[in-house]
Amino acid sequence: MVNVTRREFLQIAGVLGATFAITTQLPEGLLKEVSAEELKELKQAAAEVKTYVRNLSLGGGSWGPSNCVAVDVKNGRIVRIRPLHYDWKYKPGKDFQTWSFEVNGKKFEPPLKTLVAPYALVYKMRVYSPSRLRYPLKRVDFDHRKSPNQRNPQNRGISGFVRISWDEALEILTSELKRIKETYGPYAILVQSDFHGESKAVHTRPGAIRHFLRNFFGGCITQARNPDSWEGYYWGAKHVWGMDGGQGQNQYRRLALYDFFLNGELALFWGCDAETTPNGHNPQRMASLTCYWLKEAGKRVINIAPDLNYSAALPYTDKWIPVRPNTDATVYLAIAYVWITEGTYDKQYVETHTYGFEHFKRYVLGEEDGVPKTPKWAEQISGVPSRTIKALARLWASKRTSMFHCNGGPTIRGQYATEPARLETYCLAMQGIGKPGVQQIQMHEWGGLNWPFGTPSRTVSAGAAARGIFGIGADPPFVPKTLIPSAILGPWPFEWYGTTLAFAPVQDQFVKYKFPPEEGYPTPRMVWTETPCWTTCWNGGNELVKAYRSSNVEFFVAQHFTLEDDALFADLVLPVTTTFENDIDIMTDNGSGQYNMLYVQYRCVDPVGESKSDVEIVETVAEKLGYDFTYGKSHFEWAKEGWANSGVQDLISWEELLEKQYYVVSVDPTWKEYAQPGFRWYWELPEGQGLNTKSGKIEFFCQWLYENFGNDPERPPVARWIPYGETHQESLFHPRAKKYPLLVVSNHPRWREHANLDDNMWLSEIATHKIRGPDGYLYYPMWIHPIDAAKRGIKHGDIVKVYNERGAILCAAYVTERIMPGAISIDHGQRLDPVYYDPDGKIGLDRGGTINLICPYKTTSKNAFGMVVSAFLVEVEKVDVFELAKRYPEAFKKKYDERSGQTTETWLARG
């Protein structure tokens, strides 16, 4: 298959002075058409350093939120990866309009280079990592010619893999697709497709598999993506104020931050880590720089979290208030108590812009349950001294205060997260959110209409270059990502509320869905994943381990750069290229907070080993099955399609874009006056209206919740403190805490984008990412306070077992003052490394430190289907790894690369 024709190749080569490619980068068919003289020229050209532009967002998709990088390449190797300077080929002020603003005579302006996240800067070591999967693999005791009950599914994750050819791999995949379709129909194929991972448009990642199956092959089961970093807002705050466009957080973000710079005084970072979360799926360092600007502009920053996160640790944060995991609800209630009893809330606003405050007031004052929600009451639960709560409440009421978020954080992904999210919204409403300097601000996802300042004159898109989009669709049959193990294991049918999709209207949460959607639909018999990291990133990973290893799954195929996580349980694993290895693509920067961009991505280096891009795999499978997934277009033509619909095609020609590689979008010169900043429009209304709630106002009493779920004790119409309930008992106040007395804080990882880059050897040299055990293995650090460590005889660097009734993992103790006593901190996303399995099919002990294996599988609450991946109970004890190695010699004798850990070799079948 030729994806770049000779004519297109010469067009690209022509505009770049015949120097863009080296010979081996040419598709095989094309190579034959190049003359000896041309070949010689190309070889000479390859010896020169060439610079390419690349999107290294690990958020997936063609939406391109990232800060792009410049990549220098010589002789087919990556020399370096570095920030791209906007002024490399364009003159600022002349070729594109810049932006700046002043506060108290101090000028703030973004640098003229992309502020690249650290993950992008270690990426050379991902491309060339010893753990790269270089060829297709088959599980050694899997034989697709045998009947499904003779395929040894119980050995998934145990028996190991053997290398096979692409021909054999494609034979297995296509014949299984045909068999499944003939036996059960296409709807027996579950596709796991998600953002997490590289972003590609022409090379369509994620989404190509689902697009092919849905539009050519006949269908599949879609895995619907839940808004996994907003759980409490999505399932809770939406019922208070709608905000479907913000997953329950303020969706009116444009200029909200600028408004804070002009008018705000106090910034509450409630678990917000601007140094970590913005590095990942929407990578940019502008959020971090902005925090320094806050300091320079004289703003006060307070961070409230059980852990001293990476923002709280820096000089721009004035104060850290430690709060016990997932007890934030009590602090909000006590703050409201202070305001109500001292009369320091915005009574006028509450009167005109909200609904049902009286219900809340009765609950706060204890008129409903006999318990006034005083600061002293909150102190006993949250660990925050009552005097500190009072001081915070008074400071908040006296200063123009905004709430800052960065997605995730310890507040919002625990059991009953709906409650702290709703209570936060109540508190913001009580201080008249929308008034100058009073906003709820996102330090992340600054694309589209969310630009904090310096709004670009155009939004850019490369979406037209992509075939299909990630699995956020909910075309039936679909299953929420949080319920995937149930889809495989049953019992069927099962029901839930809401599509769980990002941007779904709040009304959708009152619609009941079912799987299978109706009689006649099969349950999953085959799984095809292009994002094999559910077990390490989603809720109750061990449930999916059990599901993958059951005979209900007759065939499981995974595509990835490395053999890790979910792919360990696959029957067939296909090696995928990194973005540097793909022939051509077109991407955008849309959410950097600096400048919007459109750019073309030429191939930098040859595919590593025998890897192919996700789209190439699907194209090949489609061709074998007799379909044309290319739609008759070459990759070059798909890229051009992206430009033609980019939104700036009238500002830069295709030829000029091919030559310059990138285009910088001017800032809208009227950006400061463009719109009312943030939520101001609502504050300016004489009476609240226009929100997606029954009353159109901010609802303390959530009327639609009441109408649909009555007095649901797990999500009542008025938010409250729920220590534990029918669904969850992850609380120090529950008897379970006697056995498991520590609460886990599990944030977005500091040195990974979810599961991405766990193998990166340059990241592994950092002590907050990996600690080498006495056995030489790279263990994941578990933060523990010296008091809790001493109680258990644990010293810094000791290997410990972290466990509850759902399983156990190994970590290395990182004894630190950065976590409060009674809590430990372990980020999610470590690579699975099972030591042994329990008889029920789950992992009994994991050496990789995969904390999500042992978090709850049950969702947020009875009628809310978000995930609970933080603030759950565990106990910790010191272990002797040499003793464990004696007990489990097979597991501990596996081969590891001493710098990057597991490689393909680790999982090859022995013998």
Add this chain to the structure above:
Amino acid sequence: MKVFVIDVEKCAGCYSCQFVCKDEFVGNDWSPYAKPQPDTGHFWMKIVEMERGSIPKVKVTYIPTPCMHCDNAPCIPACPVKAIYKRADGLVIIDPAKCNGCKACIDACPYGAIYFNNDLKIAQKCIGCAHLIDYANKTDDPGLKTPRCVDSCHTDAIKFGEYDELKDLIKNAEVLHPEYGTKPRVYYLNLPKPFIAGDIYDPEIDECLRGATVTAVDLNTSKTYSTTTDEFGDFWLKNLEWNHVYSVSITLDGYYPKVIGTVYTGKDVHLGSIALFKKK
């Protein structure tokens, strides 16, 4: 003459400088400036992380540390084969072709900035990206005109340039370990100085006490440091001297004064929550 000026207070601890230094030198041969760096284990630019204080008065300080490119570099005379030289622009380079791998320079460097390459059997360290600097005027790409660590820093915490261009900053700068006497060309702003922190409250009314004056007298120098508590009763006496003894006292109108006694700044000190009592 080239210098680095590093503002520690601006370092966000993202390690980008440490990463790009590896990106630049691992797998790339920049002879005659430098041979390739091993995949792991070398930190020609190293982030030194300091966790300071105790809960909840905790901070983390990150100090980016490259080779100090000393004017009085002990590595140069230590080298028996004269492989180490100082360039006219001040950068100190180990000639990878001349180095015989004797490790004398590694022992001689008091900053621990020199690493041994076990594969190539040579000593290696930061070269100030001299291989880029020397070609800066031959490229139109602004990203290739400075050392990589400088280019990768989003807060501009690491600056590199001529002494004269940066001398206003250098006026207030220090060097690491001046006592080594090696005359480093890497200058630092806001190097960590110890703090004494705590919070003041009135247990009888269960309130934080704002406006209390906290005074620390340096018993070594008699210098007095003073601050007042904020809405949370918090105080941070900053920029004290390491390894000094301070006498700390607290006063607030209407309250009995409190003398904490002596405090030693061998490390940052968190005095915890301190109760004051109203005069009867």
